[in-house]
Amino acid sequence: MAKTNPGRFFEDYSVGQILHHAVPRTVTAGERALYHALYPARHALYSSDAFAQACGLPGSPIDDLAAFHVVFGKTVPDVSLNAVANLGYAEGRWLKPVYAGDTLRSVSEVIGLKENSNGKTGVVYVRTRGLNQRDETVMEYVRWVMVRKRDMDAPAPDTVVPELKKVLAPEDLVVPAGLDFSSYDFALAGEPHRWGDYAVGETIDHVDGVTVEEAEHMLATRLWQNTAKVHFDLTFRPEGRLIYGGHVISMARALSFNGLANAQMIVGLNGGAHANPCFAGDTIKAWSEVLDKAETGVPGVGALRLRLVATKGGAPFDLRDAAGKYQPGVLLDLDYWALMPL
């Protein structure tokens, strides 16, 4: 009897199936410090307890994307070990900040299945929730991946494609309880620009770049207990380890501090594409576009819908070619909502 996990194949999923993902994780001040060592993260709410307390929170939370990576990492052995491609994200929401000492686990529900016409692979849609030690959902998101079939002769399941929101509405966003920007210190935060200073359609080149090293992305990916072989084993992929897409997301978000220092909290993930693979030696830069603006109903707290693009070359703001294909230097095209002082 084989003791090791071969991962699930396409025919192992059924709509409505609940996957209780393994290995809960207590996140601590250690994860927090490592996040700041791995990424040039400077958003003040995640850097300083005193700043977070002045904003009405009990202390500085673990970075929203770190929480996402922990929740996501647990799903890999059950969802994407035999995946060919990570196709998309939707309806991602951060519902409660995560603090040092919280223990996170993940549960997914299969919400859609569609076999591809080649009969060799299919698309699996899962809605994943991250829960803390009080069984509160701290975040949730939908993800769909292309997964191999084990047995090419296995019958195709009924096609179920979930209806997913292209964009979360402002009323879908959850502002953390107690968040209060009325005594927000713009000087300590690093920039004077408030919600009212950003215009829909505005683009920002975040200027700075980081050339990525193998040791760093492996440290990060392991910290989130993401076990996908391609990120670690050079014999598996001698031309270079494929860098975990989440590493690019976090790097780009951190770089976006320069121009978006007050886009403090990520509360919604509308969608995202890993447009091209990233390898060690690539220099990641980032630019943003303001896609929308909304009030949140909470006094003083506005929401910005932002496109965050990570690149490894090419000019800023050059996203797609004439045919609509991502430019070869584009790594990531992410669509998210962030909270900012009005």
Added chain:
Amino acid sequence: MAKTNPGRFFEDYSVGQILHHAVPRTVTAGERALYHALYPARHALYSSDAFAQACGLPGSPIDDLAAFHVVFGKTVPDVSLNAVANLGYAEGRWLKPVYAGDTLRSVSEVIGLKENSNGKTGVVYVRTRGLNQRDETVMEYVRWVMVRKRDMDAPAPDTVVPELKKVLAPEDLVVPAGLDFSSYDFALAGEPHRWGDYAVGETIDHVDGVTVEEAEHMLATRLWQNTAKVHFDLTFRPEGRLIYGGHVISMARALSFNGLANAQMIVGLNGGAHANPCFAGDTIKAWSEVLDKAETGVPGVGALRLRLVATKGGAPFDLRDAAGKYQPGVLLDLDYWALMPL
């Protein structure tokens, strides 16, 4: 007067000598997070406070091997600075879990000496104990190393070779106070296999591999305050830094999660050999063999005696050649006891 430590030479040791090793260390949530960033460690008891509490412990301990590395690291300046080779381990026992906030120090007793026939080196046997801030022994082990003589004309000491157990008996193993697997959650732990599912002689290929980077093993080795030059200084060994053998142990143990997810706690180290050196660029894989099984006297808690082999090439389960010599791809051959739910 030279202020720097030249290390001890063979003639500086005498049987019965007590070495109080320097630089006590408070381990924290930071060490815990770094351990999980450096190794793909996923054993749930060491990942989640909630899981550990459900198993009767006050919280998630520092990884057993991290405790070992901290205790071991302190002995390097006194035991192995002038060592030619690390020859073996025996009678290693973990006596109390180590928690964030504990301060560890190490004390060794010289228990054996044997000059080699070449008159240039000798074997030193030490029994090392790791103590916490309450002077409780948290672990102990015997290690023997080959050490250079300073003065080739120094007389040989009386030969004393300690009698060491080839294998710890099940009654030698200490089950941590309170450990209770009666409500063990196999789904959260990651695998359904319990003690009864493993058979003596069974072998498990842990499948996954990690290609090692220079920055990572140096971070690890420094964290344990192991100061041996060969791990850090390329001018000392331009063909590549020799990777600390403990880094290989921890990497292999973490990889063994895939097939041994429920072998939660390491409680005994029967022996171990660093069969071949490991360098950056090597891809570490691991396989295990079940050597023995025992009950512990604690309800619900079984013990597995496991051989853990780390490789950098070659086929799984191919340990030695016809002449009994380790295959060139074998890095580590470790013999240990772990606790698993019955």
Added chain:
Amino acid sequence: MAKTNPGRFFEDYSVGQILHHAVPRTVTAGERALYHALYPARHALYSSDAFAQACGLPGSPIDDLAAFHVVFGKTVPDVSLNAVANLGYAEGRWLKPVYAGDTLRSVSEVIGLKENSNGKTGVVYVRTRGLNQRDETVMEYVRWVMVRKRDMDAPAPDTVVPELKKVLAPEDLVVPAGLDFSSYDFALAGEPHRWGDYAVGETIDHVDGVTVEEAEHMLATRLWQNTAKVHFDLTFRPEGRLIYGGHVISMARALSFNGLANAQMIVGLNGGAHANPCFAGDTIKAWSEVLDKAETGVPGVGALRLRLVATKGGAPFDLRDAAGKYQPGVLLDLDYWALMPL
């Protein structure tokens, strides 16, 4: 309107100007562990809570240089983004130990300005203070940098060159409240040498070396939230990232344990020069010279004034050539005061 920070240019500074630097930082056990993973740091007071408590402190502080790096890192976006060179340090004093949980921010005052005769650059002198969450100054130092002018036609300001102490007097040094070396454990600290064992003029070769890796210095520099491009972006400087000078300081100080294990606390920074740039692949070694000795007025606590030299080649103790220029292998020449048991 550009949202990103272009940094200040020479004509943006005026004497008396106060710069409130952004992004306060709560330092934790995570920073502490990372510091010990990044540098071979072994001074017992910073390694063990129990050792620090035996010396009269509430626990083991964050390393003095880590506190310096955090305070320094915050000044980079306001002081040295457009700097051509970091010219010097003076009057650096550590006033209160920093503990896990403390939140640090930085404030600088411009205390001098001098345009260079070429009309393209000028020297800016700032006195920077690091403050904790209780608004207590934990450290302060003067630094001067050469900064570009934005507009070559901007008029030169009145020249103000502050009078700075070449060396802090012993009475300028602040011994932390409660520090008591009367039950200092030299065995646990790692060396028997006390203040009385060091002579002015004595030199110590610290023997050990570390070959530096890209991933490591970037982790360190990011952890201190130092955003200077040259440390991260290989497209900006394809011949190799320039390593943050503070990384060299911390590496050399950690190496100096071997011979100065009892020089526990750094309390004064008299001056320092980054003599040559450091790149990945360089092997850092260190040597020290005892420049002066003083009593502190606190029973049992002595002060040593030390020159700490980091090298990447060349013989120990060979600092300058016949013309008085630093040897090409010299990376750092630092002049500091440390506290040691009498």
